[in-house]
Amino acid sequence: MRIISVVNQKGGCGKTTVAINLAAALGKLGKKILLIDMDPQAHASLGLNIPSEMISHTTYDLLIEPRLKLSDAVCELSENFHIVPSSPVLSALEQELSGKKGRENHLGAKLAKSDGIYDFVIIDSPPNVGILTFNALIASNEVIIPVEPSYFSLDGLNRLRETLELLESEIDHTVVMHILINNLEKRTNFARDFVHELERKHESILMQNMVSHSVRYKESALMGVSIFEMSDADHLHKEFLAIAEEVEGRSNILDMENIRNWMERLHGPRVVEEGILFSIDAPSAESVYLTGEFANWSRNGISMTRDSYNGLWQVTLHLEPGEYEYRFIVDGNWIRDPKNNDTVVNEFGQENSLLIV
Numbered sequence: 001m002r003i004i005s006v007v008n009q010k011g012g013c014g015k016t017t018v019a020i021n022l023a024a025a026l027g028k029l030g031k032k033i034l035l036i037d038m039d040p041q042a043h044a045s046l047g048l049n050i051p052s053e054m055i056s057h058t059t060y061d062l063l064i065e066p067r068l069k070l071s072d073a074v075c076e077l078s079e080n081f082h083i084v085p086s087s088p089v090l091s092a093l094e095q096e097l098s099g100k101k102g103r104e105n106h107l108g109a110k111l112a113k114s115d116g117i118y119d120f121v122i123i124d125s126p127p128n129v130g131i132l133t134f135n136a137l138i139a140s141n142e143v144i145i146p147v148e149p150s151y152f153s154l155d156g157l158n159r160l161r162e163t164l165e166l167l168e169s170e171i172d173h174t175v176v177m178h179i180l181i182n183n184l185e186k187r188t189n190f191a192r193d194f195v196h197e198l199e200r201k202h203e204s205i206l207m208q209n210m211v212s213h214s215v216r217y218k219e220s221a222l223m224g225v226s227i228f229e230m231s232d233a234d235h236l237h238k239e240f241l242a243i244a245e246e247v248e249g250r251s252n253i254l255d256m257e258n259i260r261n262w263m264e265r266l267h268g269p270r271v272v273e274e275g276i277l278f279s280i281d282a283p284s285a286e287s288v289y290l291t292g293e294f295a296n297w298s299r300n301g302i303s304m305t306r307d308s309y310n311g312l313w314q315v316t317l318h319l320e321p322g323e324y325e326y327r328f329i330v331d332g333n334w335i336r337d338p339k340n341n342d343t344v345v346n347e348f349g350q351e352n353s354l355l356i357v
Contacts, residue, residue, distance in 0.1 A: 001116050002251065005123040005140040005175075007133065008147065009163075010156030014182040016043040017221050018146045018211070019124040021236075024226035025244035027080040031119040034074065037086035038107070038136050044124040045085040049224025050075055060090040063106045063135070066342035066354055067323070070114040082118075094131040102341045103131055108139035109341055112270040113356075120247075129163055137167060143175050144207075144247075146182040149194040157202070178250065180243065181210035183217070209242045268340035269355050275318040276357060278304070278326075280337065283311030285330050290315055292326025292352075301329050325352040 006019040016039070023035040037044040038059055057065075057073040062084060073084045097103035111121060125136040137143065145160055147153045157179065168174050179202050185191050198206055211217070216233040220226060227236045269278050278290050289301030294317065304313040325344060327334050336343060337353035346352045 001111075001114075001118055001121060002142065003111060003121040003123070003140045004142045004144055004247070005125050005136040006144045006146065007125045007136065007160060008145055008153070008156045009127060009129055009159050010152050013127075013146050013148045013153050013156065014211070015127065015146050016047055016124050017217065018144065018180060018182055019122050020044055020047050020221075021227045021240045022144070022244060022247065023081060023120070023122045024228050025240040026120050026122075026247070027078065028228060028241060029244055029248065030080070031248070032080050032117060033082065034118045034121045035081070035083040036107070036121060036123045036136075037084060038090075038123055038132050039086055039126040040088050040091035040132075041126070042086040042088065042090075043221075045083065045087075047221045047224060048077060048083060048226070050077075050083065050085050055085050055087075058085050058087045058090065060087060060093055062110055063090075063093055064096065066344075067356055069356060070110050090132070097131055102339075104134040104138055105339075106341055107135040109268065109339075111139050112268070115271055129160075134167075137164070137175060138171075138173060140175055142178065142250075144178045144180050146180050146211075147198070148183045149181075149185070149191055154197070176250075177205045178247070179206045181207070183213050184210055185213040207243065207246055209239065209246050211236070211239055211243070268337045268353070272316060274316045276355070277314060277316045278337075279312045279314045280304070280328050280330070280339075281312055282330050285313065287329075287331060288313040289329040290317075290326060291329055291334075292355075293324050294319060294326070299329070304328075319355075319357045321357050324355045324357065326355060327352055 006015050008015050019035060023033045027033045035044060036059060054075050057068060061068055062070065062073040074082045075085055076082050123136045123140065125133050143164065145157055147157050161177070164175055164177060179198065181195065181198065212235065214233065214236055216230050217227060217236055220230045227233055227240060269276050280288060282288055288304045290304055291298055291301035295302055302315055304315040306313050327336055336351045340353045342354040343351040344354050
């Protein structure tokens, strides 16, 4: 499952229309797609005209409710195209999570615990750098940065690259960047100069395909449909299909082993083919055990095995659907899972980690 955030700190660069139409184009290629609307303005949801009666949960509910699974918040637009819609209440999330440990990991944790049925997850991020954007970036393997022909868009690009470099240096999370030229009027000298400047400064991450300027492009957003639902827009159909094919073909630049290690270290239990994989990063520990309701809270627990390559202690269990509270026993000390944000308070006033299968 490839997770791609569409991000630019500058508003008005066509970020949401790129997210919608890239998702639709990948669906046209036969891929199963999930679009996540992480913007409190809910423009991706509005741009696809999601009826209110279709929405049971939003991105806000997904990020704030520990018992809510990714599948609970999904609306099905077609067989291959699903969306997690947003709403203005999402703007309250930053204040509600302020000061809470792991607040930037909520989205990644939900995706890590999903059943992996999607080929691509496309995240439409808000036009700023805050908790919501960091949730998107930390959940992602890749970032697409749409840039329109303007100085302000270039400035937003430079600032975002600085943010991604900081993310890599501070928490050792590398996100592969792709720059997409958007809304380009190709016939002007300014457009040619703009493309030349991008090639000069960002050639290694600049996508070969681009989106040309078109009134039909903006009309599709107003009508609440993707460009593929519009007539007389064949050139845009071809452009987005070419972009989707280029994105699909760029899988060879991803280090999937490092991505798997990152997900294991960051997000706690996750679904694997053999069952539910529990892991904890404790390279200096002598012994680590897993205990919980599935082990009758035994003090002996379930023995975990240390991976000599990455220092993670791991064990995989087959668990029936349901809710499970658990803790780790590290060298005799009972602790909650430091990488699982979902917790409940037990009868002793301590926090148990919560797993929902």
